[in-house]
Amino acid sequence: MGDPLRIGVVGCGVISSTYLETAGRVPDLEVVAVADADPARARRAAETHGVRAASLDDLWADDEIEWVLDLTTPGAHAEVALTALENGFSVYNEKPLCATTAEARQVLEAAAEAGLAVGSAPDTVLGTGIQTARAAVEAGAIGRPVSATATMACAGHELWHPQPDFYYAPGGGPLFDMGPYYLTALVHLLGPVESVQAVARRPREVRTIASGPRAGEQVPVAVATHVTALAEHASGAVSTLVMSFDAPATRAMPIEVHGDEGSMVVPDPNTFDGAAEVRGTSGDWARLPDGAGYRGAARGFGLVDVSRSADRRTGRASAEVALHVLDVMESVIRAADEQRRVPVSSTCVVPPLVPLTG
Template structure:
């Protein structure tokens, strides 16, 4: 199968994980070059992975580049993606799709009008842990889905990230930063969301950086940093969610899904593998074997590889624009619900992505 040319714009902290997987796990991807507004950062990353450095305009003009991978900061996601679409390129962005629903919808509408594909992280729901959980739900082992819990709570990313300011700007915060992993996986497991209720608070107006090289610097907070809410799914399930950068610690597992006949403990949706446990009504939790591929490592970029194979095989890709836009609307709805004191109806529709039960490369289950 012919390789698909890839151009990468944005060489910040997350790019290393993408490049490691793209260069080692997915031979269909032909990385044509890296670009960043800070050329020194691009040069350092290019040297690390033995790849060429290009200017953004050069990548956009390269006829062999079919997908622009957009790893810029959240507030630049839509602007860069629109630039790629205008150049006739399909585009795949780091999460979230946009910093608000309106600009995300503009991107989706533009792609549709141009007949181009858009996609967005997270793609961790394609990992073997989450696909195993999906298989069990589809087999009916938990009975009728009733509800669940989704929990991410930590003291904040200023503890470890070298440049954490954007986490507290518009487009950041725990919901738009970490919510995509949890809500995308829940859509994978349960289908689309129909209604949202919630509260969002900002306990502190500034944060103290304790990571290097900005240790001791204070940064302002412009977004809610503690969000609690409820999602009603179209299939009738009701899931509680908590996302916070203000919690010292907790004992909740990341994801639980409840049904009339049993309960599933789903792995951390920020990872591809992890333990899947099942409790049958009246029984005890038992660890389940991971029956699906891509559970044994960090495959961050599998969504791009799936898009590449989809282009070559003329089929839908899984980490697609409809899914990302739906998740973005759900995340924004928590803030709207809190501000306006009402339940929010979700207007977008999306299909559950097709399950991934075989290796993208050879069509066989991974060992």
């Protein structure tokens, strides 16, 4: 194993702790500095995780950094990524890649012109859960895949997040917040999406924060909070996607894939592990042993994967897949708004399977 990938973190909100914990326990990553528009928040993160806090200007000038890890809110992803590229850093964005596909394409064009790389969460798809399921599908465990269902239903993130505003602003909602996990998994399992149909609803105009110093404050809702979509994959399989912040709970499996010779239950794509289960046309469900993916993975393994590539730029948490997933989500909203079937303009190459590692 070579030298660790040296990263600078921009954005020290709630999700940053998970990434910094990963970087602190794996030899593949080294956090050079953390920065935030709120310097006090950067200092708190630095003190908690034993790294150095820096101003944004200092971080942009730090020539020790190879990759910038952008953990800002979706509306800032394009601006941060473009600034990182302008300063000579490759960049890895938290999901979604950007708030819009237009912004994402601008970022990828800038990276190509600069000879730099872009990656994007979610990297949960690189864990043993999804990778083992994918390996089984590719090995013919359920025959030819015909259909899939993907369901995420909860009552809304304002119940636990002290600053939930961005979840209900453009670039948020259950589709853009949670959809990347489910759609990225579906793309790895069944290939890219060619067209979509959808219905979207916004039952409430405001949400009430339930925790933290702003408890009781109302947040305006500017996006659909319940989305049901039908996606046609280039492989011929059809997926049904339900993403909702308007359901107290669900007992539906996160993802199920059905083929002409069997069915598969796929682990939660918002986690890295969990066992897939397979059942043939008769008999009982059987748990699959880990057969592919990074064992013990956590958020940040997209960059671990980059660090282990020959050029330290090529990773399986690819911007190409992230752009396609973003395009699918935008197409879903357009299909719902226009009440028609919408072709998805982009496609992607599914990255190679992760061998069982760790």
